[in-house]
Amino acid sequence: MKYNLRSTLFRLLLLIALVSGSSWVLKAKDKKPLVIPLESKNNALALQVNANGDLAMIYFGKKLADVNEYAAVPGAYKQTSDYTGELNAAYSSSGSRNLVEPAITVTHADGDNSLALKYVNHTLTDVKAGVKLLKVQLKDPAYPFEVTLYYQVFTNEDVIEQWSEIRHQEKGNVVLHKFASANLHLKGKEFWLKQYHGDWAKEMQPEEAKLTHGIKTLDSKLGTRANLFQPSVFMISMDKPATEDEGSVLYGALEYSGNFRVDLEVDYQDNLRIIAGINNYASPYTLKANEVFTTPAFLYTFSDQGKGAASRKLQNWARDYKLLDGKGNRLTLLNNWEATYFDFNESKLAELLKDTKRLGVDLFLLDDGWFANKYPRNGDTQGLGDWAENKQKLPNGISSLVKEAKNNEVKFGIWIEPEMVSPKSELYEKHPDWVVKEDKREEYYFRNQLVLDLSNAKVQDFVYGVVDGLFTKNPDLAYIKWDCNAVIYNAHSATLKNQSHFYIEYMRGLYKVLERIRKKYPTVPMMLCSGGGGRVDYAALQYFTEYWPSDNTDPVERIFIQWEYSYFYPAISSSNHVTDWGKQPIKFRTDVAMMGKLGFDIVVSKLGEHELQFCKDAISTYNKLKPVIYQGDQYRLANPKEGNVAAMLYVDKEKAKGVLFNYLVSSRYDEGSKLPIKLKGLDPSKKYKFKEVNVYPGTSSSIDEGAVYSGDFLMKIGFNPQLSLSRTSVVLQIEEAR
Structure with missing residues (x-):
């Protein structure tokens, strides 16, 4: 009391x-x-x-x-x-x-x-x-x-x-x-x-x-x-x-x-x-x-x-x-990275531009290695920050490639990493005070590079100028891949009076640059890369049309990675590439990449006849299905962490169309989709039919396209995509039967 x-x-x-x-x-x-x-x-x-x-x-x-x-x-x-x-x-x-x-x-x-x-x-x-x-x-x-x-x-x-x-x-x-x-x-x-x-x-x-x-x-x-x-x-x-x-x-x-x-x-x-x-x-x-x-x-x-x-x-x-242009379209592309790495020249790129047209994608993306002269960017140890075209590789500059792309009826995009600098670069030699570092400490590198000090207004102008300069010289440039690979060691600004403000002022500087870019170039697609998912958040995605989930493009690994990202980010923002990672066939790799924004990073000239035909057909199919994938409601049906099957469904707002992705994530004996997969998001009173797409040339589908099911049946009993060790990925188009 x-x-x-x-x-x-x-x-x-x-x-x-x-x-x-x-x-x-x-x-x-x-x-x-x-x-x-x-x-x-x-x-x-x-x-x-x-x-x-x-x-x-x-x-x-x-x-x-x-x-x-x-x-x-x-x-x-x-x-x-x-x-x-x-x-x-x-x-x-x-x-x-x-x-x-x-x-x-x-x-x-x-x-x-x-x-x-x-x-x-x-x-x-x-x-x-x-x-x-x-x-x-x-x-x-x-x-x-x-x-x-x-x-x-x-x-x-x-x-x-x-x-x-x-x-x-x-x-x-x-x-x-x-x-x-x-x-x-x-x-x-x-x-x-x-x-x-x-x-x-x-x-x-x-x-x-x-x-x-x-x-x-x-x-x-x-x-x-x-x-x-x-x-x-x-x-x-x-x-x-x-x-x-x-x-x-x-x-x-x-x-x-x-x-x-x-x-x-x-x-x-x-x-x-x-x-x-x-x-x-x-x-x-x-x-x-x-x-x-x-x-x-x-x-x-x-x-x-x-x-x-x-x-x-x-x-x-x-x-x-x-999300920037969240209701819009996205460009399919071919990236040169795994085809050439740093080893390319104009003639090699000209052939890749022809491959871009032959493959049927919208855009060719030139990756790292196109710049720097005093310290040529022939590897990841030098040249970063010197954004002049390498004269030996590209004697006629980027503009000639943009024109060549146009001649091939495709668009042209380019890779940059404007926030970073190589210690071995002209930029570092001319402006050591632009670099984040402690003068009294030994330099320590992340991927052989350091971070530029974006709390410095001069550095902000420089980074903006990298992008603006590319577009000024090449107005038809259609895509930017913005990378950010280094973390900050020895956090210190040569110009900031209060070092306690550094981390905050760095981000303010970055956002100022991105705002300037978007004010002048509001619609150009840009990929937020950052060595994979290092900078995926909704503040950044106000300025980027898509993000790169991971450098790990093994399709089995990507099923798990993309699954977890899907809890927070829509499919239209997830940039998924078909690469040579993993041991799966080209069909499996393509089917996995189609669960978001589709791209390719392969050597087209090394594809077999059936492989090339499959890719071309898959791209054509994807262009028809992507409105549902981009804007539809997403339903995770079978979690790969809880079984041997992964299944993801996209359904349009009218509940009239859908795309169902199915994958076998185990290679053990006699594995497959033994149970039907219960669908979600359909209208129980409507009737639906299935059509298998992305069928590999020379093979046939085992799905009965004439069968009709009620939404009620599909959500209570389900549908079996008939996955097996010989059918490890199945993509199904769902349409209302009228």
Whole structure:
């Protein structure tokens, strides 16, 4: 009883102090807390302001029928006491009452480390049809310091983008030690995390485990290529691990291409707190008065119908709102890398341009090795940064190749890696101060290269000039493959006054360059490569039409890699090439690559007659099917990690057409599709028929094209693609039988 009396007295005194000093705090006589519901088509997030002006997150999940009942949610939980009153803070601060991981930590101009953020006001506006923006302003009653929280809701897709703006008007600078984009608070019986790890050629390796008390941190400190070891995407299943079609699951992703940090804390009340944003590692930020620090957006969606529904929400959102030209077309291509590597000249490339036409793809892509003269780019040890055509290999320059491509009725694209430099290069000799390095430390290389300092405006101009120069000289240039292979060692800028700002200013510089490029060249397709999946995120994909999932193009490996990427990214954004990796036949390799944006990196002249004919026919078929693959709803039917068969289905919005990809991922004796595969996403009342496509020349399909099945039958019983050791990949076109 003494404890309760003391606690009540303390709260009363605190309330009196706040009310007397700050007119924006709710009055004590207001018995009902202010509830701010934010609803989408199926879901809702509810915030609440109490009498002390504290902003809390009281609900996130499936939308309630009665909007007034969100206020009753907190009373339904009878957990242990919240001694701080801030466990469910919408944006938790440090140095005052909060005892758990904060979203924001600061040192004020007078040296004080405490921060308390109180509600001021909020506005909810319609940005455009289907998009709403909630803006909540918070202030510290003791300091002229404020944070504005933004929640942008995409109603039909059930997707939220959340970010924050931090500013102050103190007499001096404030140091930001942590500056998260979002701070979520979830209630549930237990929580399961699905996260990813990897390395070069081993991207998107999944792990799922129950979260225990304490903090689990997902982060990157690589500076560039930040997703190399730890992607910033994850899933949280509530109560039990979600399956493809059942369970409650949250998908989260930070829209940022640099160092990220996600803290997942199960607190002493057994609730989950998610704090996501830029990694504050080595990055305390000195904020001047009236300067605005804007965090990147944290993206999340929720489904109570399993992982598949969450994926489709996110993919629809990406195509409609975020991915560059997400509703458009993509170019099929032939890349020269595996045909020539660095060893090529004009005559070799002229033959490859003819092969491009013969194969039937849209574009020829010239890869690494076309530039540098003093230190010729004949390997990966020199020349990077010297973006003049190599006169020995290309005496007539890129322009002659662009013209030759046009003569062959194909387009021409080119590889660049403009953020990097070889230590052995003219650029390094002329501008050593443009390179990220510590003068007092020995240089240390990642893939024989260093990173250019994009926090430097002169370097930004240079990188922009690499791209602009290519297009200025070659207006018909139709495609850019933008690579980024090195991570940052010895992080230091020769021109930046505050080295603690380096990692942040590097990414600001990169985005400035990409914005300039897109302002002048808004529609040119660009592939985001980064040695594989090293920089795949939705901030970067605002500027790129597609990404390169992995340098590992073994088709069996790619089935697993592309499967995991599909949880977060639509097929139209996944660049998949047919190469000579692996021991599978050309049909299997092509069938796997068709699950996204199709390309080839093979020696066409070495293809046999039937192989070439198959590729040409497959490309023609792909061009007819790609509208469904690019824009259709995706359904993962048979998980290769759970059996010997992988099956992926794409269905158009009218549920009239589909494409079903089937693969045998085991070569053990007598393996095959012994059970029918249950389809999803069809209309149970419609009738459907199947046609096998990509049938290899000289063989015939065992699929009965005359058979008709109801959608009900196909979703309850299924269809057997008849996979076997002699039929390891089967692609089926599905059409409504009229």
